[in-house]
Amino acid sequence: MSQAVLAITEQIDGSFKNVSFEVISAGAKIAGSLKGQLAVAVMGSDIENIAGQAAEYGAEKILVVDHDGLKDGLSDACTQAAAQLVEKTDPLVVMIGATSLGKDIAARLSARLNAPLAMDCVDVRVDGDQVVATRPMYGGKVLADVRLTGSPAIVTIRPRAIKAVVAPGAGEVEKVDINLDGTRLNLVEKHMETGKIELTEADVVVTGGRGMGGKDYGVIEALAESLGGAVGASRSAVDEGWRPVADQVGQTGKVVAPNLYVACGVSGAIQHLAGMASSRVVVAINKDPEAPIFSKCDFGIAGDLFEVVPAVTAEIEKLKD
Amino acid sequence: MEIAVLLKQVPTTESLIDIADDGVSIKTDGINWVMNPYDEMAVEEALQTRDEVGGKVTVFSLGPEKAVAVLRTALAMGADAAVRIDPEDKILDGIAVAKVIAGELKKDAFDLVIAGHRAVDDDNFQIGPAVAEIMNIPHISMVIEKNIADGKIKCTRTIEGGTIELETALPALITTQRGLNEPRYASLTGIMKAKKKPIDTRLLSETGTDPGTPMVETIAMRLPPQRQGGRMIDGDSAADKAAQLVKALREEAKII
Structure with missing residues (x-):
């Protein structure tokens, strides 16, 4: 089952993060340019009830990975799940929100797959058969266009950089089993400031x-x-x-x-x-x-x-x- | 405890950045090169850990001859040994850098590797976790507090909207975030001593690591659109100015 784009989403308090919709929208654009399908990964615990929302932004396929080991959003478990989804879907492009978790997943995934990575991008497009991403450097003093050669091209999207556009897709849901054996990070405690806007x-x-x-x-x-x-x-x-x-x-x-x-x-x-x-x-x-x-x-x-x-x-x- | 620290030489954050004539790099004349600020925290954390539990701190930098300066700074701060990997003018992308550094780290048995969570030049956020992946060890990013006991490391890291405390077994890699510590300044005696310490220089071609062909290539660089001077709002009183501002935000900018 080869997909053009695999978009990986993230939730907070049982809802999608806004950046997830932005990533799905960016993914839909790239899938369109590649004339291929957009698959959206929803990883977590008890997330089946929200997964369908991904279709509103253009998911053709929604891969639901429901696993207890993903409920705390730890980077090694999420990376392992993401790697297995990449293996299953064999995408040309993987897109992830450039959050603290998303950046961790993307960096490790790039090394695991020996794949090109453009981090924290504000724009992404297809040029010929290659992905070109625009990313700020030097703290935003410079904008650089980088060309990614190799597959899958991994692109993380900076929050609020790309507009989430409602554009319904087929949203065919598929449950995917993954194996989280051998993860090494253990959660001790989470301290969230309630009601704080990021x-x-x-x-x-x-x-x-x-x-x-x-x-x-x-x-x-x-x-x-x-x-x-x-x-x-x-x-x-x-x-x-x-x-x-x-x-x-x-x-x-x-x-x-x-x-x-x-x-x-x-x-x-x-x-x-x-x-x-x-x-x-x-x-x-x-x-x-x-x-x-x-x-x-x-x-x-x-x-x-x-x-x-x-x-x-x-x-x-x-x-x- | 054997501790490795990864260093990068970057333009100071005060730098005015301009694009070079080739269109894909920055102008380097007049740039003041320093140790990446997050790497200063990495050196400090390594020194504190060594002084607490004993061991040795080795600093690594992959960079041209001028990168020796950041290694000397780390030695002056108190690091025990320094390694420079000379890229021999080869262009390396993030993955290639991670492969080369991981290859060198694997030659010794390090218990802990510390890196900055990103370098303030290319803002890539990639090297730390990618090095950990290649070394097949766990990593914790953006650490603001850490404790080591019984072969385990417990860290608090920042996440959106809060913090999270994680634990894993050593060997492990962590990346630093502001708040972890206040990096020390090198003492004068430290600087004098550092000048005499050897730098272990290794040529990329002799490392035994194949960095591969770059998969990420910068094809264009530009300056982002600059805001021109704004409209100053005058008025008789704070209340008058505030009323005019809110009116402008509502009617002109249509933002509230």
């Missing part, structure tokens, strides 16, 4: 920088909550210990691509600008009118963030009345 998946990101002056991010959190967004931090705020490393936006933190990015008290170091460059609209609020961030934003307000940010929150709240 920066890389957020529609809105409100970031506080050095201008925050301390740990109190109350005004930032209030604006983020009002907009249904996530809170970010600049490197200096993280270095000061005001925010956790997980909140850092920039070249040595996370690259974000929200519709709206609000930088508050962020001066705009080159590493930070690289991490937010893909945002659709950037608002900068800083009391220094000469701050470099103002040359890389769409709208700027020179003023005290502790006055301006609460005023913006109040305006947003007015819209909701």
